[in-house]
Amino acid sequence: MPSVDVAGEFETIRRLFAPLAHPEWGRGLLDDVAVVPTRPGHDLVLTKDAIVEGVHFLPADPLDTVARKLMRVNLSDLAAKGAEPFGYLLACHWSERCGWPERQAFCDGLREDQRAFGVALLGGDTVSTPGPASFSMTLLGWTPKGKTVGRAGARVGDLVFVTGSIGDGWLGLEASLGKLSLESERLGALADHYRTPMPRVEFAGPVRDFATASIDISDGLVADLGHLAEAGGVGVEIDLEAVPLSAAAQAWFEGRVDDQAALEKLVTGGDDYEIALTVSPRDEAAVRREAERRHLRLTRIGRVTAGRGVIARFGGKPVSFDKGGFSHG
Numbered sequence: 001m002p003s004v005d006v007a008g009e010f011e012t013i014r015r016l017f018a019p020l021a022h023p024e025w026g027r028g029l030l031d032d033v034a035v036v037p038t039r040p041g042h043d044l045v046l047t048k049d050a051i052v053e054g055v056h057f058l059p060a061d062p063l064d065t066v067a068r069k070l071m072r073v074n075l076s077d078l079a080a081k082g083a084e085p086f087g088y089l090l091a092c093h094w095s096e097r098c099g100w101p102e103r104q105a106f107c108d109g110l111r112e113d114q115r116a117f118g119v120a121l122l123g124g125d126t127v128s129t130p131g132p133a134s135f136s137m138t139l140l141g142w143t144p145k146g147k148t149v150g151r152a153g154a155r156v157g158d159l160v161f162v163t164g165s166i167g168d169g170w171l172g173l174e175a176s177l178g179k180l181s182l183e184s185e186r187l188g189a190l191a192d193h194y195r196t197p198m199p200r201v202e203f204a205g206p207v208r209d210f211a212t213a214s215i216d217i218s219d220g221l222v223a224d225l226g227h228l229a230e231a232g233g234v235g236v237e238i239d240l241e242a243v244p245l246s247a248a249a250q251a252w253f254e255g256r257v258d259d260q261a262a263l264e265k266l267v268t269g270g271d272d273y274e275i276a277l278t279v280s281p282r283d284e285a286a287v288r289r290e291a292e293r294r295h296l297r298l299t300r301i302g303r304v305t306a307g308r309g310v311i312a313r314f315g316g317k318p319v320s321f322d323k324g325g326f327s328h329g
Contacts, residue, residue: 012100012126016107022087022120034122036087042142047077053095053132057195058176063102064109065195066135071113073218074139075199076273080216082149082208083141085117085201090124095133106135117201147208151231154213154278160236160302161287163200163274165246166221168193170269181255186248197273206290211277220270226310228278235307240314243267244299260314267312278304 018029025036038044049070053059057066071088078085090110094103114120119139172194174180175187182190199216207214213232215224221243229236240263245253249266256262279287284300291298305311312319 012103016103017090017121017126020107020110020114020121022122025087026120026122029121029123031123034087034089036122036140039142041145043145043148045078045081045083045141045143045148046138047074047081047141048136048138049073049077050134050136052134055132059097059132061176061195063098063106064112066133067106067109068113068196070135070137071110071117071119071139072197072199073273074137075117075119075201076197076216076218076275078139078141079199079201079204080149080207080214080275080277081141081143082147082204082211082214083143084204085119085139085141087120087122087140089122089138089140091136092124092126093129093131093134093136094126095129095131098133117199143208149207149211149214149277151213151215151228152233153211154228154232154234154236154304155280156234156304156306158212158278158280158304159284159300160225160238160276160278160304161298161300162217162221162244162276163203163291164198164272164297165244165249166217166272166274167243167249167266167269168246169197169271169273170265171249171252173269173271180252182248182251186251189246190248194271197271199273200275200296202294203275203291203296206287207275207277210279210283210287210290212280214275214277217272217274217276218270220268221272221276222267222310222312223270225276228276229309232304233308235305235309235311236302237305237307237311237313238302240267240312240319242299242301244297244301260319263314 021029025034051070172190175190213228215228217224225236253262
């Protein structure tokens with residue numbers, strides 16, 4: 001993890017990052033590389049996400065939650081591919097507000113999630129920047145050879161499922177900005193979801209075993225289902241009224257005058273980090289059982305069709321979406 005930064009970076013590496021390193025593959029962060037042995041019968045799966053202050057997290061967000069969000073958005077990508085994570089490479093671009101306490105908090109957040117999700121630091125880089133703080137992670141995982149689930153693969157007649165609930169990411173940002181009027185407990189839950197979403201790593205096995213296509217919901221449910229449809233050359237029909245909402249989202253939704261406009265915000269807002277997957281009808285009972293075993297909410301919201309793109313229905317009528325929102329189709 002070489003440093004090109006101001007004095008104190010080697011101390012940051014030695015005191016904060018070295019304890020997070022994999023005991024063997026990370027080489028104590030004293031080398032310019034990590035060395036990861038191959039795993040017979042498995043494919044190496046990699047994903048990379050970056051988050052920037054003022055874009056993906058708020059300037060006032062504690063850096064321990066920033067580190068955990070960085071870890072979790074990457075874990076979500078691997079879970080949607082059916083992969084088992086094991087290690088990561090990290091790049092930190094510290095802004096002027098990132099003194100020693102903030103850096104320590106960042107590493108505390110990493111340490112907490114390393115223990116929770118069974119991963120370790122392999123190496124990376126750390127520098128200072130006059131601009132906003134930003135952080136980038138490359139996460140590595142394994143899948144049995146040939147079993148990585150892609151965006152393509154959905155077949156006409158497949159059922160469309162989603163884990164968890166939709167809309168809490170967008171609502172969490174609104175809550176963090178003080179733009180929602182809800183009970184304080186609900187506001188806190190939504191803000192927590194925005195800062196530290198829960199990746200569905202426990203569902204990676206069923207995704208691998210039953211999904212014909214899968215994607216994590218980061219851009220928004222409609223946009224990400226659109227990615228699946230495009231990759232597979234198919235259409236996706238969803239029932240907006242079937243989209244699962246959390247108790248906090250339901251409380252917000254019930255106070256809206258325009259149900260369709262409210263649902264649009266929830267299904268296009270993004271930052272949910274749930275998994276959308278397509279499953280053959282013959283596997284519906286099996287995938288539901290796997291979700292129940294994990295006490296994970298799994299909701300059928302539509303099916304794959306012979307068309308193109310995403311068709312959303314509300315009250316049985318088609319609704320189309322664009323960057324400005326939706327219009328009746």
